[in-house]
Amino acid sequence: MTVYAQEYLELLPDGVSGKVTAAFREEVAAVVSPGSLISEPAQLHTYECDGLTGYRVTPALVVLPATTEEVAAVVRLCARHRIPFVARGAGTGLSGGALPVADGIVIGLARMRSILSVDVANQRAVVQPGVTNAGISAAVGGHDLYFAPDPSSQIVCTIGGNVAENSGGAHCLKYGFTTNHVLALTFVTPAGDVVTLGGDSPDQVGPDLRALVLGSEGTLGIVTEITVRLLRRPEAVRTLVADFPDAEHAGNAVSDIVAAGIVPAAVEMLDELAIEACEKAAQAGYTLGCAAALVVELDGVGVEVDAEFERVQEICRRNASTHIRIAADPLERARIWKGRKAAFAAMGRISPDYFVQDGVIPRTRLGSTLTRIREMADAAGLRVANVFHAGDGNLHPLVLYNAAVPGEAERAEHLATAIVELCVEQGGSITGEHGVGSDKACSMLKMFGPEDLTVMARIRAAFDPQGICNPGKVLPTPRLCGERPGPYRPHPLESAGVIERL
Structure with a gap:
């Protein structure tokens, strides 16, 4: 039984009540460009998961806005009717962060793929969230500039998703993660307000809300424009x-x-x-x-x-x-x-199915942790391939399995979770860049205590008091983790000293 802080539980929303009706669809259609709505069941299935295909939910509606104004107008309608929404980029995320809500909508940003401006003298550019990561470097390559973050999926993943997950890539050891290369964000709040976070200079006066939104996995609002920092080619x-x-x-x-x-x-x-x-x-x-x-x-x-x-x-x-x-x-x-x-x-090429995981350990424990992972894989009767950012200890173990073999998928999922929690035991983290999303929410309890989670819930409630922005992600709940809410109650055997709680 996990200890849940009562204050933390009280901060979690009870659930949204709005439904996507024909009248709501008409309201949304009136504030976006023609052809921006997807409601056919067969087409909706395209959006039922991201790169973590083990979790699937079909949304009630998909909207494809083309401007910040259209995004804000759609979000305002969701807030008015209390309908949950999930922002989605290229769908290459690996933690279920863009998993839809059954009674909600997906706001797809794929049409927002313009590079709005390039300032060569000051080495920055303003881009929409649908621009691919590699596309930024391609656009400024003629000026001997490039965008340093380079996740392995950079030819297809988009900058909006990079901002949501604070992605890194192979060269993050020297150059850092997305947060180190973003100066400002145009941000649509869950109420539909449009604000600017950050500015032209790296160090702004006051709280750094830009950094707070970066890596928040789409749970605080929707980013619609990004001012990125560009570097000279070495x-x-x-x-x-x-x-x-x-x-x-x-x-x-x-x-x-x-x-x-x-x-x-x-x-x-x-x-x-x-x-x-x-x-x-x-x-x-x-x-x-x-x-x-x-x-x-x-x-x-x-x-x-x-x-x-x-x-x-x-x-x-x-x-x-x-x-x-x-x-x-x-x-x-x-x-x-x-x-x-x-x-x-x-x-x-070597396995019909696999789970991709993501965790961080101290560099000095690379060898011993990999040995432990191999032992865990042998005990589970599975194989694990390891390919990762060794410089900063960011592991990406791939648990290989065959879904056609009864029980093997379940064993693989349990092993993947155990590996992530092993990273915490080694003094690391449950994620380096793939995010928590739907996949690792319950593992948050291995890394954070009730007081930590309460602070996170307070921040989230301040941005999104209705709980309509990407609900059910990151923060663990009794519903997700299969446990009863409320304060911890010791088992009678524990009280008798027969067993102990770990």
């Missing part, structure tokens, strides 16, 4: 792939690189299963049969990069690296990264 880039006899040696190499004062642009790790899948999909030139490989990339001033690149190779050899492959040119470097970024999709 003078030099050097990339290598180092093979190791096991994950422990690879993990030790990562720790030693950072301890040496070197901050690579990226340090990625792949285990044997991940290497097998990536090679089948992308022919990136990874060594088959290798227990663990590191992709290390340095960038910056040429002289400094050359010197540090030699030190990285020395550290890898000192940690028993069996082979080091150095990218000879940009084409080979692109091939290496094509393999790494194809990892999630490539799992279909």
Whole structure:
């Protein structure tokens, strides 16, 4: 039985009461462009889940606004009728954050895909949320600029989703997450008001509401314009792939690189299963049969990069690296990264089904945690492929299973949850960038106490007192977690000293 704070429970909304009626659809149709509503059952199924396909809910209506004004008008109607709404970008999220509400609507932002302005002198751009992550870099590449965050799905995931999840990607070790590259947001509140959070400079006076909204997983409102910070292309880039006899040696190499004062642009790790899948999909030139490989990339001033690149190779050899492959040119470097970024999709080459998880651990515990994950997988009779951002300890274990085998999907789901909660036991977090969403709400109780959750609920209630904005996500509830609400009541055996509560 989990301890739930009574104050926290009282802050949670009782549930929305509005229904999507024909009259409501007509009201919505009047405030958006023609052809912006989807209500046919077959078409609605397209929006019933995001990248976490295990959870599916068909919405009552989908609206595709094209401007901030249209988004605000739709949200105002939802607030008036108390109808829940869920914002959706490209649908590539992996935690069920864009899972619809059965009696609610989905506000899809896919039509809002314009780059509104580019300020080369001040290295920033204003974009709509439907612009793809990679599309920003493509648009400003002619000015020798780029957008640093680079999640593996960057050719399809959109900046609005990146803001919602505070996405990072392979190069977040040196360059940080989305929050480090967003200056301002145009934000529609759950009441339908349009406000600006942040500004042209990185440091604004007063509370940083921009940072509060970033990573809030669409639970506080809808972002409709984003002012992003752009960076100059580095003078030099050097990339290598180092093979190791096991994950422990690879993990030790990562720790030693950072301890040496070197901050690579990226340090990625792949285990044997991940290497097998990536090679089948992308022919990136990874060594088959290798227990663990590191992709290390340095960038910056040429002289400094050359010197540090030699030190990285020395550290890898000192940690028993069996082979080091150095990218000879940009084409080979692109091939290496094509393999790494194809990892999630490539799992279909070695397993019919899989769960993608996301957790964070201290770098110093990489080797021991991976060993524990392998032991847990063996005990469950399943395989786990690991491919992740080793530089900042952001694990992405992929639990492989076959849904056609009775009970295997359930075992895989339980193992995936256990791995995330193992990350907390190791001093880490239940998520690094994929978010909590619907998938990990109950695991929030492993990381936060009742007082912490109460503060989060207060913030959410301040933004959304009706509870209509992406309800049922992030915060655990007795309904989601299958438990009775109210204060903790000890079991009679516990009171008698026969059992104890963990």
